[in-house]
Amino acid sequence: MSEVHVARRSRLRDRWAAAGSEAALISRSANIRYLTGCAVPGAALLLGPDGGDTLLTPRGPAAGGHTEPPGDTGGLRRLVLPGTASDAAVAAAGLAAAAGTAVLAVEEHDLTVARHRALAAAAPGLRLTDLGCAVEQQRLVKDEEELAALRIAAEITDHALGELLESILVGRTERHLALELERRLMDHGADGPAFPTSVATGRNSGLAGHRPTDRRVEEGDFLTVRLGARYRGYRCRIGRTFVIGPAPADWQIELYELVFAAQRAGREALAPGAEYREVDRAARQPLEAAGYAEALEPCTGHGVGLEIGEDPQLSPTAMGKLDACVPVTVGPGVHLPGRGGVRIDDTLVVRPQADGGPELLTITTKELLAL
């Protein structure tokens, strides 16, 4: 595990050393975890020009969070801050300055203006530049171990959802169903949910970011569910829509078939070399053509990994192309205010056509089930 982290830091160093900075300060927690395995909140990682890397963690017994056991540190020095120091990033800047560093690249998309000022004040001789999203870019393509964790997360997610579908749903509130799903995720081995579970019934169905309410499931409802497991830090997502009762109404069948076709088009557009906006367009176009342009989300999918919403964004304005081994969600949907709607969401790994095309991780059926 440690060799993996050493290699990742090495690759990152190659990328930014080319830009002239002498050291880099990583503050974003998912990035620190990616580069060291350490998930302690409030940590900071100082990457030196020649492999002298230091991980600074806040004071306090075990400071919460999961830390990899010390063992082979692979050249990573670990410093626990004294009780009086409250910001590991500021301490890291001081350390860099003391080591004679002249230029420090920081994550301007993570540090607040206030923290950045504090860094500059703690190390006045240091010139601060922007590392940009260098680590996020590197995180795009997953290695086998990361993909294995995502597969397990997806398995757990499918299991939890499958069990719920066998239980009685009518009369239960969105909140309780969401809680039930999260409990089943844990029962099946998840570290926790990948994001707040969304259960939306009746007029709430189809809303992307719907927070579960006390609304009860009724016969005739569309029921949309969005959940995901977190396993070893890796997060996936599934979204499915069901009908409650013996059979769906005509308008429900029609809407479902439309969203299904759109989501399938998005999935089928996934390939190495495909532009992000192409994939988004494939999923978006059928829904726009049917008149639902106003009801759509800014992006129809995005990357997953240590964070549930990573690069790349699959949206009309996104720049870039997919690579093999990039996991993404494809999850368009339509919500009709006052009526409800449909959302279908999968996690897939981009693969070459020669290898069978995109690898579907979330395999729960996408057939419209009447429950």
Next chain:
Amino acid sequence: MSEVHVARRSRLRDRWAAAGSEAALISRSANIRYLTGCAVPGAALLLGPDGGDTLLTPRGPAAGGHTEPPGDTGGLRRLVLPGTASDAAVAAAGLAAAAGTAVLAVEEHDLTVARHRALAAAAPGLRLTDLGCAVEQQRLVKDEEELAALRIAAEITDHALGELLESILVGRTERHLALELERRLMDHGADGPAFPTSVATGRNSGLAGHRPTDRRVEEGDFLTVRLGARYRGYRCRIGRTFVIGPAPADWQIELYELVFAAQRAGREALAPGAEYREVDRAARQPLEAAGYAEALEPCTGHGVGLEIGEDPQLSPTAMGKLDACVPVTVGPGVHLPGRGGVRIDDTLVVRPQADGGPELLTITTKELLAL
């Protein structure tokens, strides 16, 4: 409800208008909620100099989160951003510039450097200053409605914990107990947990930020539990330590009595006019005197409200004094590596001595129970 928000914005305006800025941009979500009742993620609030306030929310059907129903907007204009605009704060800056604003105060402790640059680029003529923690300062003293929500949150929390204590604990994992507690919080009416529930048994007990693991509760263990309900956005916390088995060992009684005395001293130090560092000192000193200085957290308590960790911080370096109607936690603890420890945490509201001293919200017994 809306009059409350209008009054809060008015009070804030008085504070910053004195500093010479013409408008203020609120980006921190808890602050936006405090000033408008709106809890939509990614929103931005633009406060004009003469009461012309605008709330900008991201595009998308209901964009998730809980929004107060429109109704009487109390002078608050609501704008939903077009799909192409991704940052409400940047859009707000553009709006301010278009309205002829010359100086805009922003929350530098919330905006990242990258977002701040984007704001400046979107409105080049605008001079950006720092609002500082003006809203957080205003949030310190809670009104009756806020205190009522906190009381209910505490009641829910006490209920959930009480029910767990009646169930069998031995043999169950920390994870399952944490999940069980969160389910009971929901069952008793919480919007959700105030923070990730912590359950720590045996050698893990007493760790402040411990994330529940698969470790099983065993006879003889100390078991520390930290949980809280979120109700109407308001969050409280309780922390209790129990012994598993027929009776505690001598070292456990001794450690428990020490931490109990320290926590009581902290509680008794709460009064209007008491310095934050005084209260911290009262709770910290008995533990330091017993030789546990190295095992202590940087702060022994902090404010609660819309966020679980608000101002004030009760720590040795904190500057400031308590006021009546400020709710805080007092929660010292000791963790002995390899053995476990004790943590006792309450949420209280500062009250004048004449009114009976601090109002204890979390009333679950602090007697050492053998379960």
